[in-house]
Each structure stands twice: as C-alpha cells, then as structure tokens.
Amino acid sequence: MTPLATRSPAPSRQDTPDHIAGLSLVNLAARQRMLSQRMILQTVLAASGDAEWLRAAQRSLRMFTESQQHLQATTAQLDPASARKITETYQGPRGVGPVVQAFMQLMRSALDQIEVHSPRVSATTAELVGHTDRILEALNTATTAFDEVAKAHSDALMKELVGIVDDIQSVAKEAKVVSFNAQVMAARAGQHGREFAVVANVLSDITSEIDRLTRKAAVLAERSRGR
Structure with missing residues (x-):
C-alpha cells in the first residue's frame, strides 16, 4: 500500500474507474465498509466451491483495492491540514492503514486458496471472518475522517x-x-x-x-x- 504521505498525483477523471467517478470522498469511504462486508460473505460462499461467488468476490476485491488507492491518492489534492488529518488517520500511531492492508492481503490469500482448492481454505476463511469487526471499525474511522475534512472544506467555502x-x-x-x-x-x-x-x-x-x-x-x- 502506498503511504498516504506520498504526494503522487491523483488519477484524472478519465483514468478513474467508472465505479469511483462521481463519488465524493465521503461516499467512497463509506462504500468501502459495504464492500468489505460483501467480500467476506462472497468469500465464505465461494469457499463451498461455487465458482460464480469466487468471481464475484474477486471483482469486489478489485473494486475495493482501486477505491482504496484513489482515497489515498486524493491527499495530494487536499489542503495541508486536511492531508495531514487523512495521513494521520491511516498512518498515525493508531492509524487504520495496517488493518486495511492486512485485510486486503488476507482476502487475496483466501481467494487464491479457493481458486486452487487449497486445504488451508477453511482456516483462512475463518481468519477472514474473524477480521469482520476490525476492518469495519477501521473503515468507520476512515469515513469519519473524510466526513470531517469535507465539513471543514464546506465551512471554509x-x-x-x-x-x-x-x-x-x-x-x-x-x-x-x-x-x-x-x-x-x-x-x-x-x-x-x-x-x-x-x-x-x-x-x-x-x-x-x-x-x-x-x-x-x-x-x-x-x-x-x-x-
């Protein structure tokens, strides 16, 4: 995961995936919560051997990953105070970045194991389900931070x-x-x-x-x- 402090240019609207274009940062961050829960459910169903659910979970993971990258890249377009707040939210001492990164890695692992019918699927899936509360809390924290940034920007305008x-x-x-x-x-x-x-x-x-x-x-x- 690219550190939030890196001031790389945010993707242009033409380069932005259709599922991201047009969404505000707050709505995009909030949608990550829904996607995380959807992915967990899809992965649990895919673990039973359903190829359609596996493909659905893989699509959701791609959407989640692209959205996360977009959220991080937008710090380059924020004012310094807002950028610091988002950076602190993800990369600070109690930042949610490591939790989100661990969730994404675990999700990839689970889907890869399902695809090759690994005997470790059950254990990995159980571990993924165990992350439900942690990832939801982390994404709630991120959504709150983006909401506060949006409100401060609105107040300034x-x-x-x-x-x-x-x-x-x-x-x-x-x-x-x-x-x-x-x-x-x-x-x-x-x-x-x-x-x-x-x-x-x-x-x-x-x-x-x-x-x-x-x-x-x-x-x-x-x-x-x-x-």
Missing part, C-alpha cells in the same frame, strides 16, 4: 461566500449613492442633463438588482450554514 456577498453589498451601496447623486445632478441640469439622467436611472436599476441578488445569496448562504 461558506465563510468565503459570505465574505464575497458582504463585499458585493458594500459595492452596491456605494453604487446607489453614486446613482442618487447622479440623478440629483441631472435634475439640476434640466434639459442638458436628460441623457445623464437616463444613465443614472439605468445605474439605479442595476444596483437594485445587485442588491436583490446579494440578499438572496445571503439568505441561501445562511440557510446552508445552518444545516
């Missing part, structure tokens, strides 16, 4: 959005003052200020629309922040 809305509102207020002053000057100029008055009125309409849109954006931002 929301804070930036609120700041942008505030800036736009400030500009709109200044534009309103300019528009009002222009209308006053146009009125004083009488006939000579008619064309200037048209421009001032258009500016007033524009600033009113900007004000309306920024208020709407502010409401949406506040609503999203309260979720």
Whole structure:
C-alpha cells in the first residue's frame, strides 16, 4: 500500500474507474465498509466451491483495492491540514492503514486458496471472518475522517461566500449613492442633463438588482450554514 504521505498525483477523471467517478470522498469511504462486508460473505460462499461467488468476490476485491488507492491518492489534492488529518488517520500511531492492508492481503490469500482448492481454505476463511469487526471499525474511522475534512472544506467555502456577498453589498451601496447623486445632478441640469439622467436611472436599476441578488445569496448562504 502506498503511504498516504506520498504526494503522487491523483488519477484524472478519465483514468478513474467508472465505479469511483462521481463519488465524493465521503461516499467512497463509506462504500468501502459495504464492500468489505460483501467480500467476506462472497468469500465464505465461494469457499463451498461455487465458482460464480469466487468471481464475484474477486471483482469486489478489485473494486475495493482501486477505491482504496484513489482515497489515498486524493491527499495530494487536499489542503495541508486536511492531508495531514487523512495521513494521520491511516498512518498515525493508531492509524487504520495496517488493518486495511492486512485485510486486503488476507482476502487475496483466501481467494487464491479457493481458486486452487487449497486445504488451508477453511482456516483462512475463518481468519477472514474473524477480521469482520476490525476492518469495519477501521473503515468507520476512515469515513469519519473524510466526513470531517469535507465539513471543514464546506465551512471554509461558506465563510468565503459570505465574505464575497458582504463585499458585493458594500459595492452596491456605494453604487446607489453614486446613482442618487447622479440623478440629483441631472435634475439640476434640466434639459442638458436628460441623457445623464437616463444613465443614472439605468445605474439605479442595476444596483437594485445587485442588491436583490446579494440578499438572496445571503439568505441561501445562511440557510446552508445552518444545516
């Protein structure tokens, strides 16, 4: 397993398997939990000699492996704080990386033994089933970490959005003052200020629309922040 700290480029969308493309990191990490349990069940059924279940388990293992590699590679695209959190989750003193790696190795071993009808299949399968709680707990920990990273990223974006809305509102207020002053000057100029008055009125309409849109954006931002 490639260490999470290695800043290798994440796969592009074109290079990403179909079962990964479009999934958020949180959803992908959560799906690993489901895949781990599915693989264990498929392997137990395959151990009875069913070739179809063996092929299904092999497909699930490939999906699990590709997804795990993708999750690790995405640290290169995260901000430093988020990357450190995910690295710590997998490779820290109590990291889940070794548990996930051991599970994958045991799964490969079990499937290889089933394929060649090894007499060790029963023992390896029993060992694999014994890993059920450990791998599930490890993947729950990883999912929580990705969820926290996603929430922190969402909060940061929301804070930036609120700041942008505030800036736009400030500009709109200044534009309103300019528009009002222009209308006053146009009125004083009488006939000579008619064309200037048209421009001032258009500016007033524009600033009113900007004000309306920024208020709407502010409401949406506040609503999203309260979720």
